[in-house]
Amino acid sequence: MPVTKAFRRAASRAATFAAAFAAAPALAQTYGRAAPGQAWFQPPVTQVARDTQWFHDWVLMPVITVISLFVLALLVYVAWRFSEKRNPTPSKTTHNTMIEVLWTVVPVLILVFMAVPSFRLLSEQMVEPPADLVVKVTGNQWYWSYEYPKALGGFSFDSNIVPSDKLTAQQKADGLEYLAVDNEAVVPVGKVVRLDITADPNGVIHSFTVPSFGVRMDAVPGRLNETWFKADRPGTYYGQCSKLCGKNHAFMPIAFRVVTDAEFQAWVAQAKQKFADAAPAESPVRLAAAR
Ligand SMILES: [Cu+2]
Incomplete structure (x- = not known):
């Protein structure tokens, strides 16, 4: 059946991709340029590059991942819970003070959390030590x-x-x-x-x-x-x-x-x-x- 065939092809592609991904640490030893098939960063050779990559890997990526999964979960839940079948008469709610305060305060807290290492990195890049x-x-x-x-x-x-x-x-x-x-x-x-x-x-x-x-x-x-x-x-x-x-x-x-x-x-x-x-x-x- 064509569906199984397509599925098998997709599965084999996913396996190839996973294998390439697993091989990434070995390729990452190439310094100074991207290795063939490389994802992520080139190995850093300055403190600024190391700190930039740390900021990306341990601040930006976790924040992005958590927010994306949270929004995805909300969307899936809403599509399921409030479908026409389960929720034939929609509510007319337009305001909810608690939720409005939350969706203002939580993003502000996330930004403050990111701002601290971000500004530290910025000053590390912009404030130059005496040049040799x-x-x-x-x-x-x-x-x-x-x-x-x-x-x-x-x-x-x-x-x-x-x-x-x-x-x-x-x-x-x-x-x-x-x-x-x-x-x-x-x-x-x-x-x-x-x-x-x-x-x-x-x-x-x-x-x-x-x-x-x-x-x-x-x-x-x-x-x-x-x-x-x-x-x-x-x-x-x-x-x-x-x-x-x-x-x-x-x-x-x-x-x-x-x-x-x-x-x-x-x-x-x-x-x-x-x-x-x-x-x-x-x-x-x-x-x-x-x-
Ligand atoms: Cu140019």
């Missing part, structure tokens, strides 16, 4: 550029996506299509990095986002926003522009390589040479667009 390094980040159409402080040589460079046909075998194996860039931004591990974020004055608004850092900040032409992070694990962490900014919005990934102090100094020494007076590199995306 300041990097200026500019969103362009459609790539990011990074500028390092004068004290380190004052060099700047563009960071363009590696087009799919130029990816190395390793990058493909690592699932870095649409994430890999030619020039990664490099920062030292365990140091407070402040990001001064803006966008090309003749361009549009972008949004700088790196999930593992718990960082998202708009990049607005003519305006300087700031955010910060302190990564406590070396590695390469990827992000993507998170503001619909136009045609190549999906092709302006962000890549930050977090390294030890010595590796950072070595990188600065060679970056100073490499980017000293290099003409702005031609973006492969812009080239592709021009074709």
Whole structure:
């Protein structure tokens, strides 16, 4: 019978989904980017990202779940109890003071309960500790550029996506299509990095986002926003522009390589040479667009 067949298909899909879900903890060990089939967050590497995820997992999700189940139960009960069959003559009630007080006071209490950890998290994100390094980040159409402080040589460079046909075998194996860039931004591990974020004055608004850092900040032409992070694990962490900014919005990934102090100094020494007076590199995306 078609019904049993459909049911069996649905059951087998549910089983596949459950299996993928059960496998999630293993996949969650992939740092810096989403693993194939991943649900939930990428593993955090800053305290802000850890606290953000805690707030989501232990405050928001329980509140959402309890309220949704409560409303669902009410709806089911009302549909059953007050159906035409069981309740042929409806009551004409329009007011009930007790219930009106309750449905005002209870949501206020829920909001107050959520506000405390929410504001604590907000101040953790917005009140910056003294910076060890300041990097200026500019969103362009459609790539990011990074500028390092004068004290380190004052060099700047563009960071363009590696087009799919130029990816190395390793990058493909690592699932870095649409994430890999030619020039990664490099920062030292365990140091407070402040990001001064803006966008090309003749361009549009972008949004700088790196999930593992718990960082998202708009990049607005003519305006300087700031955010910060302190990564406590070396590695390469990827992000993507998170503001619909136009045609190549999906092709302006962000890549930050977090390294030890010595590796950072070595990188600065060679970056100073490499980017000293290099003409702005031609973006492969812009080239592709021009074709
Ligand atoms: Cu963008």
